[in-house]
Amino acid sequence: MSATTLDALDAKITAAAALVGEQLRAHKDDACVTSSFQAEDVVVLHLVRATAPNIPVLFLDTGYHFQATYEYRDRISVEWHLNLHNIVPAQTVAQQESEFGILNQTAPDRCCGLRKVGPLFAALEPYNLWFTGLRRQQAKTRANLQALENFTLPTGKHLRKLSPLAAWQTRDVWQYAERYGIPLLPLYDLGYSSIGCEPCTSLPLSGDDPRSGRWGGHKIECGIHIQPAEPAGKAE
Numbered sequence: 001m002s003a004t005t006l007d008a009l010d011a012k013i014t015a016a017a018a019l020v021g022e023q024l025r026a027h028k029d030d031a032c033v034t035s036s037f038q039a040e041d042v043v044v045l046h047l048v049r050a051t052a053p054n055i056p057v058l059f060l061d062t063g064y065h066f067q068a069t070y071e072y073r074d075r076i077s078v079e080w081h082l083n084l085h086n087i088v089p090a091q092t093v094a095q096q097e098s099e100f101g102i103l104n105q106t107a108p109d110r111c112c113g114l115r116k117v118g119p120l121f122a123a124l125e126p127y128n129l130w131f132t133g134l135r136r137q138q139a140k141t142r143a144n145l146q147a148l149e150n151f152t153l154p155t156g157k158h159l160r161k162l163s164p165l166a167a168w169q170t171r172d173v174w175q176y177a178e179r180y181g182i183p184l185l186p187l188y189d190l191g192y193s194s195i196g197c198e199p200c201t202s203l204p205l206s207g208d209d210p211r212s213g214r215w216g217g218h219k220i221e222c223g224i225h226i227q228p229a230e231p232a233g234k235a236e
């Protein structure tokens, strides 16, 4: 790795850590981080835990994740002593499939609504600051992502959504993980570039689009992050 690349990464880490520290000073007891245990989420978690080691970590346990994801979640949770909150939907997978059929095949928006969006928005109610691992480079739907945005839940509750890696490139994430010896989800070694629920995740269909293996390329977002960006002051 060249000295220039290292300098650039150092600058990004310094800026992200400063932003995290600044926001945590104001929200010491009412912040959370969501994690799917993909690389970005684990890097953000590592950054945030340097200041707030006991921060609640919200994992959307849809019941449809890869076994490898559950095993990795459990490994990191134990090794890092995470304050892990598994957020579960109202219905089990068996109950939902019995009542509605296999929605991830027939109505994935509805399935995501029941198993991801609704449960997460309910789980976010007690918090005023929400850390995410989102990056602009991940998808065209995220191209206008701001590091710090205002977010409104369906109840009208407002909170701040902080994405410290908004401007990071994929290589920054991998270099950060390598620098700090962070093991990543083993599914990346099989060629996956974006990893969600198993029925809706395949190897990328396009080398230019890391999320092209999600929902067979027919859908880009689960619905959690599609609220129009509303910048919340100066962040980067």
Ligand code: SF4
Pocket (backbone or CB within 6 Å): 062, 064, 103, 104, 107, 108, 109, 111, 112, 113, 115, 116, 196, 197, 198, 199, 200, 222
């Ligand atoms: S990603 Fe697929 S399985 Fe997971 S909640 Fe959405 S539609 Fe359902």
